[in-house]
Amino acid sequence: MAIGKRLNKAREGVDREKLYPLADAIKMVKERAKAKFDETIEVAINLGVDPRHADQMVRGVVTLPNGTGRTLRVGVFARGAKADEAKAAGADVVGAEDLVEKVQNGTIDFDRCIATPDMMPLVGRLGKVLGPRGLMPNPKIGTVTMDVTGAVKGAKGGSVEFRVEKAGIVQAGVGKASFSEDKLVENVKALADAVAKAKPAGSKGTYIQRVAVSSTMGPGVKVEPGTILG
Secondary structure, three states, rough: OOOHHHHHHHHHOOOOOOEHHHHHHHHHHHHHHOOOOOEEEEEEEEEOOOOOOOHHHOOOEEOOOOOOOOOOOEEEEEOOHHHHHHHHHOOOOEEOOOHHHHHOOEEEEEEEEEEOOOHHHHHHHHHHHHHHHOOOOOOHHOOOOOOOOOHHHHHHHEEEEOOOOOOOOEEOOOOOOOOOOHHHHHHHHHHHHHOOOHHOOOOOOEOOOOOOEOOOOOEEEEHHHHHOOO
């Protein structure tokens, strides 16, 4: 009941049918982030795609200019010099066969997974474990790479992976409620630009259809789509 009352109070002053300019929406969301922890600010973008068709899949990675405010644990599958490179770049977990065995036994001590190309025959065995968690390394989003240093530093520095869900929605955390409004606006625009650039050839009609921002415990605020780009 207490949560219901708090959410109802937070909704006061939010017109659920109105589309707000991005800066105004961010301001309203920040003002309503009253939880005892630093809430994550999230954006949801409805796209004019049908991800059931391979030519309408939208995915990618973007480095947010002001970071995410979250410290990611990064795991790297690599051997030899590349393993040393990963450790030097700040990876939290580094290994080869030993790390594969650890993951197969159910221990996953990382939030982002990177692999060198030569490790993929081994890592491929973990598809059923890593795939459902969105952790499977993929060359399209830069997580299968020989540039281990760049990938680790990107993950640690605020890179965000995005992937369209079945309903045609891309969702991502773009910072914390403690961030300034300007920094959150910059991060949302960086994500939106990356999503726009990832527009698939099979998408017809309006690509970015609806946008909303919210905090972890707060109400969603609808955004005028034209204000999130550039």
